[in-house]
Amino acid sequence: MRIFLGLCMVLIVTGDEEMTITGNLEGSVLLPCNCLQRNLDEEFLWQREEPRTILVVKNTKNTSNYNSGYKDRAKLFLHENSNNCSILLTNITVDDQGRYRCKFYKKKTYMRVFVNLNINASYDVCQDDSADNLNANKSGKTFRCNASGHYGEAEIQWKLGGQLLTNSPDTNITHTNTLDDQTGLYQLTSKLITKLSGTPACDVKAKGLSIVIRDDCTTMTETLINPVDPMRYRYLKMIPIMLVVVFSVVLWRRGNSHRYQR
Numbered sequence: 001m002r003i004f005l006g007l008c009m010v011l012i013v014t015g016d017e018e019m020t021i022t023g024n025l026e027g028s029v030l031l032p033c034n035c036l037q038r039n040l041d042e043e044f045l046w047q048r049e050e051p052r053t054i055l056v057v058k059n060t061k062n063t064s065n066y067n068s069g070y071k072d073r074a075k076l077f078l079h080e081n082s083n084n085c086s087i088l089l090t091n092i093t094v095d096d097q098g099r100y101r102c103k104f105y106k107k108k109t110y111m112r113v114f115v116n117l118n119i120n121a122s123y124d125v126c127q128d129d130s131a132d133n134l135n136a137n138k139s140g141k142t143f144r145c146n147a148s149g150h151y152g153e154a155e156i157q158w159k160l161g162g163q164l165l166t167n168s169p170d171t172n173i174t175h176t177n178t179l180d181d182q183t184g185l186y187q188l189t190s191k192l193i194t195k196l197s198g199t200p201a202c203d204v205k206a207k208g209l210s211i212v213i214r215d216d217c218t219t220m221t222e223t224l225i226n227p228v229d230p231m232r233y234r235y236l237k238m239i240p241i242m243l244v245v246v247f248s249v250v251l252w253r254r255g256n257s258h259r260y261q262r
């Protein structure tokens with residue numbers, strides 16, 4: 001309670017508050033705005049400030065008017081608590097990234113809360129170095145990379161010793177990008193053939209968006225080939241037990257045979 005009061009004091013003194021929130025593409029995110037003791041007769045609004053100003057929602061005397069672009073995607077909680085001016089954005093897109101402002105009146109003072117919304121897109125990435133390298137030919141060694149995620153404007157890139165690889169007389173990189181209608185995921189693939197020595201590494205890059213990479217060959221190939229069956233690998237747990245049993249039998253038999261030889 002004391003901390004809470006302390007926070008309120010800070011708010012009263014500074015007026016403005018600023019925070020950064022991260023949401024995941026196509027997910028939902030709560031933009032927080034605590035409007036404790038706000039003046040219920042004055043209007044309250046959320047607007048996006050950057051890259052250009054857009055009114056998200058305006059509330060005057062119990063009536064909320066949403067901008068058409070947010071009508072089905074934004075939700076206020078004023079009916080639950082008139083001092084909770086937070087807004088929930090759902091189905092977030094790349095365009096939702098930016099700086100938002102919550103404005104309300106407390107007594108006669110104009111209060112502002114700024115929220116910077118960053119958007120992450122996550123990709124499952126799987127690199128396969130084994131493919132064709134047993135019979136590496138004079139054009140070089142081949143490496144393959146698969147990635148899957150919700151954002152289509154992304155590309156696989158290759159790095160060797162921290163250096164970005166591009167097409168050159170020594171290196172040939174090809175890409176594919178297809179949308180899987182069933183999962184709604186973009187499947188990116190890239191093939192690298194290079195005469196350079198060393199093992200390159202792949203990752204995913206997108207303009208203006210942070211990409212979260214999950215190194216995940218198991219689920220990638222599983223989901224690509226067939227749906228994951230959790231029972232499928234149950235027998236793997238049996239292997240250590242079987243090993244112990246077999247080992248014990250072998251030791252016991254050796255012990256016995258020594259005894260017979262004597």
Ligand SMILES: *[C@@H]1O[C@H](CO)[C@@H](O)[C@H](O)[C@H]1NC(C)=O
Nearest residue numbers: 030032033034077083084086
């Ligand atoms: C406002 O309501 C939402 C949804 O119930 C909740 O998650 C959030 O913590 C609330 N915020 C405040 C400041 O009370």
Ligand SMILES: *[C@@H]1O[C@H](CO)[C@@H](O)[C@H](O)[C@H]1NC(C)=O
Nearest residue numbers: 026071072073090091092184
């Ligand atoms: C939001 O996403 C869900 C599931 O991904 C979909 O069913 C729904 O239609 C979307 N809503 C809007 C307003 O786009």
Ligand SMILES: *[C@@H]1O[C@H](CO)[C@@H](O)[C@H](O)[C@H]1NC(C)=O
Nearest residue numbers: 167168169171172173174193
């Ligand atoms: C890369 O290889 C493909 C065939 O695999 C070929 O069509 C293309 O021209 C090559 N690109 C370069 C830059 O050498």
